[in-house]
Amino acid sequence: MGRSKGPGRSTQPKQKWRKILYGNREYPDNYTDSSFLQEMRKNVHIYHVSFHEAFLGAGRVTNALCIVVLFCVVFAYLYKQSLDPYTVFVYNCAGTAMGYLWYRCQTIFEDGYWNYFLRDMRMVVIFLAVGFALSPILKTLTETISTDTIYAMTVFMMFIHLVFKDYGVSAGIVSSSLSFNAAIFGSICLASRLASSFHAFVLLSLSVEAFVLLPVLMVKLGQSVTLLVLIISVTITALWSLSSSMTVFFILFICFVNVVCPFWFLKWQVYKENIYGPWDEATVEDADNICLE
Amino acid sequence: MPHQVCMVSDFFYPNVGGVEEHIFNLSQCLLRRGHKVIIVTHSYNDRVGVRYMTNGLKVYYLPIRVFYNQCVLPTMICSLPIIRYIFIREQITIVHGHSAFSALAHEAMLIGHLMNLRCVFTDHSLFGFADTSAVITNRFLQISLFSCNHCICVSHTGKENTVLRARVESNRVSVIPNAVDTKAFSPDPRNRSEDYVTIVIVGRLVYRKGVDLMAQIIKEFGPKYPNVKFIVCGDGPKRWLLDEVRERCGLQDRVELLGALEHSQIRNVLTRGHIFLNTSLTEAYCMAIVEAASCGLQVVSTRVGGIPEVLPPQLIYLTEPDVPSLVEGLEKAMEDLARGCAVDPFECHRQVSSLYNWNDVSQRTEVVYDIVTKDESKPLGEQLQCYINGGVLPFMLVVALCHLILKTLDWLVPSKTIDIAKNFDQKTFKVQQVPKKLS
Numbered sequence: 001m002g003r004s005k006g007p008g009r010s011t012q013p014k015q016k017w018r019k020i021l022y023g024n025r026e027y028p029d030n031y032t033d034s035s036f037l038q039e040m041r042k043n044v045h046i047y048h049v050s051f052h053e054a055f056l057g058a059g060r061v062t063n064a065l066c067i068v069v070l071f072c073v074v075f076a077y078l079y080k081q082s083l084d085p086y087t088v089f090v091y092n093c094a095g096t097a098m099g100y101l102w103y104r105c106q107t108i109f110e111d112g113y114w115n116y117f118l119r120d121m122r123m124v125v126i127f128l129a130v131g132f133a134l135s136p137i138l139k140t141l142t143e144t145i146s147t148d149t150i151y152a153m154t155v156f157m158m159f160i161h162l163v164f165k166d167y168g169v170s171a172g173i174v175s176s177s178l179s180f181n182a183a184i185f186g187s188i189c190l191a192s193r194l195a196s197s198f199h200a201f202v203l204l205s206l207s208v209e210a211f212v213l214l215p216v217l218m219v220k221l222g223q224s225v226t227l228l229v230l231i232i233s234v235t236i237t238a239l240w241s242l243s244s245s246m247t248v249f250f251i252l253f254i255c256f257v258n259v260v261c262p263f264w265f266l267k268w269q270v271y272k273e274n275i276y277g278p279w280d281e282a283t284v285e286d287a288d289n290i291c292l293e
Numbered sequence: 294m295p296h297q298v299c300m301v302s303d304f305f306y307p308n309v310g311g312v313e314e315h316i317f318n319l320s321q322c323l324l325r326r327g328h329k330v331i332i333v334t335h336s337y338n339d340r341v342g343v344r345y346m347t348n349g350l351k352v353y354y355l356p357i358r359v360f361y362n363q364c365v366l367p368t369m370i371c372s373l374p375i376i377r378y379i380f381i382r383e384q385i386t387i388v389h390g391h392s393a394f395s396a397l398a399h400e401a402m403l404i405g406h407l408m409n410l411r412c413v414f415t416d417h418s419l420f421g422f423a424d425t426s427a428v429i430t431n432r433f434l435q436i437s438l439f440s441c442n443h444c445i446c447v448s449h450t451g452k453e454n455t456v457l458r459a460r461v462e463s464n465r466v467s468v469i470p471n472a473v474d475t476k477a478f479s480p481d482p483r484n485r486s487e488d489y490v491t492i493v494i495v496g497r498l499v500y501r502k503g504v505d506l507m508a509q510i511i512k513e514f515g516p517k518y519p520n521v522k523f524i525v526c527g528d529g530p531k532r533w534l535l536d537e538v539r540e541r542c543g544l545q546d547r548v549e550l551l552g553a554l555e556h557s558q559i560r561n562v563l564t565r566g567h568i569f570l571n572t573s574l575t576e577a578y579c580m581a582i583v584e585a586a587s588c589g590l591q592v593v594s595t596r597v598g599g600i601p602e603v604l605p606p607q608l609i610y611l612t613e614p615d616v617p618s619l620v621e622g623l624e625k626a627m628e629d630l631a632r633g634c635a636v637d638p639f640e641c642h643r644q645v646s647s648l649y650n651w652n653d654v655s656q657r658t659e660v661v662y663d664i665v666t667k668d669e670s671k672p673l674g675e676q677l678q679c680y681i682n683g684g685v686l687p688f689m690l691v692v693a694l695c696h697l698i699l700k701t702l703d704w705l706v707p708s709k710t711i712d713i714a715k716n717f718d719q720k721t722f723k724v725q726q727v728p729k730k731l732s
Contacts, residue, residue: 021468037457280423
């Protein structure tokens with residue numbers, strides 16, 4: 001065919017090279033034009049996180065950690081019998097009622113305040129009645145297991161609770177139900193170490209408030225530095241009365257999570273590099289529901 | 294200078310697809326040009342051992358189990374002895390791997406590289422950079438291409454993609470497009486319906502081929518144009534979507550779903566159509582549109598990947614990968630058809646045959662073979678250094694282990710004890726065949 005085609009041949013190009021497969025006969029096959037990779041774009045949809053955002057984001061983790069620590073402190077006092085379960089229950093109820101009223105004030109009511117209120121009250125009554133009736137069973141459920149195993153299990157469950165919790169980022173490992181169930185299972189484990197079934201009932205209702213209701217309230221409250229500082233100081237005070245060495249460790253850990261980690265995150269943001277080009281798969285809307293319209 | 298080439302890929306006949314077609318046609322043309330070509334692939338069900346195909350093309354179906362998606366498990370060392378044996382037995386000088394997804398091709402290229410053979414790799418697909426799986430796959434490709442002398446991509450977009458993914462120097466990558474056997478895809482306007490405008494879709498019905506777009510277009514076009522007929526040829530996990538659209542819109546008489554067809558029957562379907570619709574979301578080359586243009590159809594296609602490079606503008610209507618743009622493209626094609634200013638099918642066929650043929654592809658591949666033959670072989674130390682520079686120290690240990698196993702095999706099974714296979718001789722084969730048939 002006598003075509004000067006193929007890599008390595010030195011020929012005098014006559015026509016301008018074009019990005020087509022049916023021409024460019026004068027150019028060798030491994031010719032790289034100056035327009036090579038011209039259509040490539042970098043970091044098109046990139047979003048740079050500010051320190052404030054990173055700090056508040058890490059604050060969500062700190063928040064969850066503080067709640068877990070506070071819950072464990074209350075358990076420790078109940079266990080040592082230095083805290084009366086009735087007092088805990090009364091404070092609990094008062095706190096929950098206040099939180100509930102504030103939360104409901106934020107909601108817009110379509111079919112009247114009373115309907116909502118009655119529905120919620122029915123839920124509360126059902127929960128308290130069932131919880132109170134079942135607390136002897138829940139208390140004896142894990143009684144035969146040795147205390148060391150119970151503590152190890154609780155630590156493990158709380159760890160799972162913290163790892164899988166929804167911190168507002170759509171990551172693959174987030175699973176709210178797993179996180180919640182782990183926390184409740186951890187509390188049931190702890191409940192079996194307490195003195196009476198009323199103790200167990202108080203601890204379990206506290207765990208539902210701390211791990212189910214409080215996060216809902218927190219989302220409504222939004223993120224703020226004041227709130228974060230408040231909850232950290234309360235936790236530190238509570239923990240200090242129990243163990244000073246643990247408090248030091250806790251403070252160091254909080255510093256790591258809330259200062260060092262956001263700092264690293266910001267520092268390494270410069271390495272974000274996304275490449276886009278004509279080779280990317282086009283995204284189309286799913287037409288699976290096309291027939292239902 | 295004749296070369297002794299060994300094509301390696303997990304994908305070969307009886308599997309069907311673009312890669313398989315490419316390997317077969319390229320091998321046939323290289324054989325005709327006087328080279329020696331053999332093919333190595335893994336076994337397909339009871340198809341194990343050596344088989345001969347058209348023109349004495351020798352195929353080794355290695356007894357290796359399929360692991361995932363028609364690929365073998367890349368153990369790096371388990372199939373090493375048999376691949377070495379074949380390379381020595383067939384006196385191979387060039388190992389040519391196909392497809393980035395083929396584990397067997399990567400293994401064979403590494404072994405060939407350690408045996409001081411020249412390695413060529415053809416990349417048939419595009420890959421993104423966005424997700425974790427892409428990051429891992431791209432890393433593996435980079436590792437594998439350390440042992441490769443030259444790469445071939447099927448489009449310029451493919452070359453850009455490969456250079457970015459595997460970080461090979463751009464002058465080590467050649468662009469050689471696929472071709473189409475235009476003689477098998479000739480137009481026949483007599484097959485076309487007089488009363489209807491027929492739109493043909495050919496391809497596997499998977500997400501990447503844009504089945505969601507197809508369904509929306511059928512839904513929109515069906516009621517709007519009562520003189521339009523759709524023929525969909527192909528099967529896949531998203532077929533139900535088209536079935537459902539056809540059912541709900543009451544288009545049973547105007548949407549024909551043919552299911553998967555043999556490649557030889559595709560032409561008979563294509564010649565029934567006026568317009569060919571391609572809705573792919575990503576494509577390195579897209580053989581389907583070239584086959585359709587060769588049959589004289591007006592091609593409407595999404596502008597993705599390497600598609601804009603394939604056909605000259607007068608033969609294709611390029612659109613964005615969304616419904617309004619595709620509808621506009623189709624309407625324009627129908628308008629041109631009605632006004633009689635569409636390119637004549639035979640003229641279309643003539644143009645495509647002048648642009649693409651396998652002979653041209655094999656000649657250009659031959660040039661690549663000539664270049665890699667001239668490459669100097671790297672000493673082992675330098676080869677291993679590549680992996681350290683690439684930041685993949687663990688893989689260097691694997692390569693070193695492969696080298697040691699090869700050395701041990703050289704001592705256990707010296708190459709002089711391996712029988713050299715006789716080359717297939719076309720002439721003597723015919724002489725022997727004829728009397729047998731007579732008796």
